[in-house]
Amino acid sequence: MKGATDFDLQAWMKQRLDSVEQALGRWVSVAAESDLEHQAPAELMAAMRYAVLDGGKRLRPLLVLAAFEAVQSGLADSDAAANTPGLDTPESALRAACAVELIHAYSLVHDDMPCMDNDVLRRGKPTVHVQFGQASALLAGDALQALAFELLTPSVDQVPATLQAQLCRLLSRAAGCAGMAGGQAIDLASVGLQLDEAQLREMHRLKTGALLQASVMMGAACGPTSAEATAALRDFGSAIGLAFQVVDDILDVTADSATLGKTAGKDADNDKPTYVSLMGLAAASAYAHELLTQAKSALERSGLRDVRALQALADMLVTRSS
Amino acid sequence: MKGATDFDLQAWMKQRLDSVEQALGRWVSVAAESDLEHQAPAELMAAMRYAVLDGGKRLRPLLVLAAFEAVQSGLADSDAAANTPGLDTPESALRAACAVELIHAYSLVHDDMPCMDNDVLRRGKPTVHVQFGQASALLAGDALQALAFELLTPSVDQVPATLQAQLCRLLSRAAGCAGMAGGQAIDLASVGLQLDEAQLREMHRLKTGALLQASVMMGAACGPTSAEATAALRDFGSAIGLAFQVVDDILDVTADSATLGKTAGKDADNDKPTYVSLMGLAAASAYAHELLTQAKSALERSGLRDVRALQALADMLVTRSS
Numbered sequence: 001m002k003g004a005t006d007f008d009l010q011a012w013m014k015q016r017l018d019s020v021e022q023a024l025g026r027w028v029s030v031a032a033e034s035d036l037e038h039q040a041p042a043e044l045m046a047a048m049r050y051a052v053l054d055g056g057k058r059l060r061p062l063l064v065l066a067a068f069e070a071v072q073s074g075l076a077d078s079d080a081a082a083n084t085p086g087l088d089t090p091e092s093a094l095r096a097a098c099a100v101e102l103i104h105a106y107s108l109v110h111d112d113m114p115c116m117d118n119d120v121l122r123r124g125k126p127t128v129h130v131q132f133g134q135a136s137a138l139l140a141g142d143a144l145q146a147l148a149f150e151l152l153t154p155s156v157d158q159v160p161a162t163l164q165a166q167l168c169r170l171l172s173r174a175a176g177c178a179g180m181a182g183g184q185a186i187d188l189a190s191v192g193l194q195l196d197e198a199q200l201r202e203m204h205r206l207k208t209g210a211l212l213q214a215s216v217m218m219g220a221a222c223g224p225t226s227a228e229a230t231a232a233l234r235d236f237g238s239a240i241g242l243a244f245q246v247v248d249d250i251l252d253v254t255a256d257s258a259t260l261g262k263t264a265g266k267d268a269d270n271d272k273p274t275y276v277s278l279m280g281l282a283a284a285s286a287y288a289h290e291l292l293t294q295a296k297s298a299l300e301r302s303g304l305r306d307v308r309a310l311q312a313l314a315d316m317l318v319t320r321s322s
Numbered sequence: 323m324k325g326a327t328d329f330d331l332q333a334w335m336k337q338r339l340d341s342v343e344q345a346l347g348r349w350v351s352v353a354a355e356s357d358l359e360h361q362a363p364a365e366l367m368a369a370m371r372y373a374v375l376d377g378g379k380r381l382r383p384l385l386v387l388a389a390f391e392a393v394q395s396g397l398a399d400s401d402a403a404a405n406t407p408g409l410d411t412p413e414s415a416l417r418a419a420c421a422v423e424l425i426h427a428y429s430l431v432h433d434d435m436p437c438m439d440n441d442v443l444r445r446g447k448p449t450v451h452v453q454f455g456q457a458s459a460l461l462a463g464d465a466l467q468a469l470a471f472e473l474l475t476p477s478v479d480q481v482p483a484t485l486q487a488q489l490c491r492l493l494s495r496a497a498g499c500a501g502m503a504g505g506q507a508i509d510l511a512s513v514g515l516q517l518d519e520a521q522l523r524e525m526h527r528l529k530t531g532a533l534l535q536a537s538v539m540m541g542a543a544c545g546p547t548s549a550e551a552t553a554a555l556r557d558f559g560s561a562i563g564l565a566f567q568v569v570d571d572i573l574d575v576t577a578d579s580a581t582l583g584k585t586a587g588k589d590a591d592n593d594k595p596t597y598v599s600l601m602g603l604a605a606a607s608a609y610a611h612e613l614l615t616q617a618k619s620a621l622e623r624s625g626l627r628d629v630r631a632l633q634a635l636a637d638m639l640v641t642r643s644s
Contacts, residue, residue, distance in 0.1 A: 040499035044507035048499065110464060115435075115456035134437035138460070139507050142432060145467050146498030153491035162478070165486035169475035176468030177362035177370065185366035185461050 007308035009316065013062060019089055020061045021053070023098050027151055028052050028144075040143070047132040047140035048147070052105045055123035059244075059317065060104050060215040061097035066309035067219030067233060068093040073306035075226060092159045093222040096167050099148040100215045103175045106144035107211075109137050111184065145175070166221050174214030183207025187272070195273040201242065208248070209241025216240075216310075232302035236295050240314050243291035247318055249274035250284050255322060292318045329630035331638065335384060341411055342383045343375070345420050349473055350374050350466075362465070369454040369462035370469070374427045377445035381566075381639065382426055382537040383419035388631035389541030389555060390415040395628035397548060414481045415544040418489050421470040422537045425497045428466035429533075431459050433506065467497070488543050496536030505529025509594070517595040523564065530570070531563030538562075538632075554624035558617050562636050565613035569640055571596035572606050577644060614640045 028049050040048075068089070089097075112119040112127040113134060120130050129137035152159075152167045159167075173179055183206030190203065216237035220230060253276050275284040295314045299307040350371050390411070411419075434441040434449040435456060442452050451459035474481075474489045481489075495501055505528030512525065538559035542552060575598050597606040617636045621629040 040504045041507045041511070043511050044499055044504055106464075110460055113437075113460065115460060135510050136507065138432055138435065138437060139503050139510070142429075142463070142467065142497075143499040143503035143507075145464065146494050146501070146503060149471050149490055149494035150498055153487055153494060156484070156487070161487040162483040164490070165475055165478065165483040168471055168486070168490045172468050172471035172475060175464075176472055177366055177465040179468070181461050181465035181468060182362045182366055185363045185458065185465075188457050188461070189363070189365055 007312050009309070009312040012309055012312070016062055016065045016089070017058055019094060020058055020065075020097055020101070023094050024052055024101065025049075027098055028102070028147065043132075043136065044139060044143060047128055047136045048144055050125075050131060051109045051128050051140055051144065052102065055125065056101065056105065058101060059313070060100040060211065062313055063212065063215035063237075063240075063310075064097040064100055064219035064222075065089060065093055066313055067216040068096075068222045069219075070233070070302070070304045070307045070310050071220045071223035071225060071229060073304060074224070075229065075303050076305045077303060090222065091154075092163055092167075093219060095151045095154070095159060096171075096218040096222055097215075099151045099167070099171060100211065100218060102144045102148040102151065103171065103180070103211060106141040106148075107175075107180055107184070109141040109144070113137055116184075116188070148175075163221065167218055170214050170218050170221065174210040179206055179210035179214075180208075183210065190273055192271045193273065195278070197278060200273055200275065200278055204242060204245040205238070208245045209238060212241035212244055213237030226303075229302045229304055232298045235298035236302070236310065236314075239291045239295035239298060240317055243288050243295065243314070243318050246275045246284055246288040246291065247320065249276050250281065250288065251320075251322065252276070253281065288318050329634050331631070331634040334631055334634070338384055338387045338411070339380055341416060342380055342387075342419055342423070345416050346374055346423065347371075349420055350424070350469065365454075365458065366461060366465060369450055369458045370466055372447075372453060373431045373450050373462055373466065374424065377447065378423065378427070380423060381635070382422040382533065384635055385534065385537035385559075385562075385632075386419040386422055386541035386544075387411060387415055388635055389538040390418075390544045391541075392555070392624070392626045392629045392632050393542045393545035393547060393551060395626060396546070397551065397625050398627045399625060412544065413476075414485055414489075415541060417473045417476070417481060418493075418540040418544055419537075421473045421489070421493055422533065422540060424466045424470040424473065425493065425502070425533060428463040428470075429497075429502055429506070431463040431466070435459055438506075438510075470497075485543060489540055492536050492540050492543065496532040501528055501532035501536075502530075505532065512595055514593045515595065517600070519600060522595055522597065522600055526564060526567040527560070530567045531560060534563035534566055535559030548625075551624045551626055554620045557620035558624070558632065558636075561613045561617035561620060562639055565610050565617065565636070565640050568597045568606055568610040568613065569642065571598050572603065572610065573642075573644065574598075575603065610640050 029045065108122060109128045111117055112122055113129050120127055122128075125131075127137075128140060132140070148171060149168055152171065153164050156164070175181065177185075183203055186203040187207055190199075195203070213234065214237070216233050217230075220233050252274065275287065278284075279287065292314055296311060299311055299314075351367065430444060431450045433439055434444055435451050442449055444450075447453075449459075450462060454462070470493060471490055474493065475486050478486070497503065499507075505525055508525040509529055512521075517525070535556065536559070538555050539552075542555050574596065597609065600606075601609065614636055618633060621633055621636075
């Protein structure tokens, strides 16, 4: 297994981010993807583009692509020639990467609305409902969710039908009532309550973890699979999903709004339970690093030849400052 | 082609409605469908069940099942033995029927919210945000959209992967920015404006028509297909989609709230353009009947052996009083 030491994450990321940004710009536009022969109205598309383009860290698309490249590199102990990840990302992995980002983007739009977190700042810009009004924000979020599934279901010449179905299966479950939306509902119901660690973990596994884990699984689904590698990647996704949220809770306390590009300190202001409020700053930080160790050990278990991008992304996720 | 005269629509509907209600009750519940091994939180599920169960006319599921049965009956001029529609609806058609209804239900939940139509009455009950609060209504709608795609992507033992992908393709496009959500955005932008007939038609083709047409196409996709029959059913779906909206506009003026189960007269109150405001009551009614004729002629063109249920549903849709 190739380790992360000899790996230039910034160069790797730059190339993938370019593809993802280009693809998002192309797909979140007039409905070239649609077979309805109707075009999306310009006002709605403007709100959707505002929500998606120009500003996100694209962590989820990067996880999709890194997981795809890891499985594509083959098993380390296999005699079969490994597929060297080339510069060309296949259509399926790029669509999966963008679809996950659309789900993430829609969730932010709805989450920022006055009836939810009532936030006015996101990625350093006014939130969608501030810029376009609440009704447009609601519809743009709804349309982004649908667009995610449109992206995953092009003609079967572009992506095999079996893979389309599998990607829709993974994404819908991660986004829905037993995934992201379910976690947000628990979050909503828990304001002002004292959650124990098990309850807090369950909330975050659904709210943030499910989609991060699905990113890894969707990327893996686009390449050759083995049962062991898939199981190990599922554990990896689970560990980094939780680590991400623990770090988010830490940053909410330690970073300022300008660095975060969103309002800092809002969890405490909103009396929301967090890992910091539950275990204190030092223990939360130690927990994040423990989860990182778990994630790396899952990568070792995977038996995959080249997991450097996944490993480096996991490192970045825990040591990030925004 | 068997005509509608010898057809007992009420008996046909009763049987299908029973299956659909049972299936919705089973699927909009704890996440038995999920492979995440997490359960949806009870509060969210309560709002979702409230939005979906007990009250809808289920027009879209009925269209799915009727279209499925029509293609299943085979081509009238074919020597091949027709598949007689039995009492057992296959898994695929039932899932398609319920998925379309979930999209419809979510759109009503979001449409009723204060930032949209701000409606307090739906199907004779308080709307979801009145009953559960705005944040829960927002999340329940979001989760219902995801659940629609969960329903369409079970294990491939239950529904073939190719069909899963095709159903997700049809539904996502009908729901998204070049479909229902797009139509709602045009609707939103058109308040107080004078639309001409072409603009009004375009808005409704997206807002209501796309999902009704998709219902027909999804049902057809679950059975054996021929290019001619599919094209004719697409025209049928288009005509009844528009007819449905014209009749809706008429009922908004002529019916009372108790009959409709929702607030009557709200289009005029909201200064929204409608077919009645554009062409007057008599001409709107004549137009609805013209569209019904178009729909029936499309059914004749389909060459399908038994289109009685589709024909009877089209009749019902135009002559309905609520």
